[in-house]
Amino acid sequence: MDLEESSQDGRRRGGAATRERILDAAAELFYAAGIRSTSADRIIESVGITKVTFYRHFRTKDELVVAYLERRAAWERGAVAQAREGHDAVEALRAIASGIGEASCRPGFRGCPFINAAAEYPDTEHPVRLVVDSHRRWTHDAFLDLAAKAGVADAPAVAGQLMMLRDGAMVSGYLGDPEAVAEALAGAYLAVIQAGHRPDEGGRRG
Structure with a gap:
């Protein structure tokens, strides 16, 4: 690598x-x-950069918001994948509940960042809402897969219930007692799965 290539690599x-x-x-x-x-100015001041540098990376504030949510979505998907690794469906749901409970107990917890963003961007066609809706569809599909692997009779209905419990736990962790979130959510997940099993089956776990 010559000096020019080294300099370009360093800049990148x-x-x-x-x-x-x-x-x-x-x-x-x-x-x-x-x-x-x-504001963008507040972020610029916090980072200690110039406006030129900021807008070189993000042409608009909306572009930055989209990138922020996409990075958060990638983190959450990784956390779900980790919760599922080596676990059956019920164990994975317990691990997910534990993760939500742990997050709720962290200082500064303010609920789900995607629900928060949706409240601030009511236009469903806005790029920010498109990221929010995409991630929520992914989360619902993850619950749908877990519900199916748990052997429930109506996996789509159970997935919707699991999603609502997840959202409620996020609100409870912010406005209520965060210490109780993980245990309550895990119990609710298990109750929904048990209630969703076919009457003639003990329910399978995958």
Whole structure:
């Protein structure tokens, strides 16, 4: 590698690092103070960069919001995959409940960032809402797969119930007692799965 190539590679790495710093600051501020309430200028000041640098990475604030939610979605999907690894459906749901309970107990927890974003962006055609809706469809499909593997009679109905319980637990963790979320959610998940089993079957777990 010659000096010019080395310099270009260094700039690319530096650019990627700056982009992550912007995303880190945006994620903290968007979640704590709200997306609409957090200006691009506030993020720029927090990161300690110029406006030119900011807009080199994100042409608009909406583009930054989309990137923030996409990164969060990737993290949540990884967490679900980890909860499912080596577990049957019921064990995976317990692990997911435990993860939500753990998140609820962290300082600064303000509920589900996707529900929060949807409340701030009512236009269903807005790029931010498209990311929110895409991730919620993915989450619903993950519950649908778990419900089917648990052997329930009506997997789509049970998946909807699991999704509602997940959303309710997020709100409860923010407005209620976060310490009780994991146990209550795990119990509710199990009750829904048991109620959904066919009367003539003990229910299978996969």
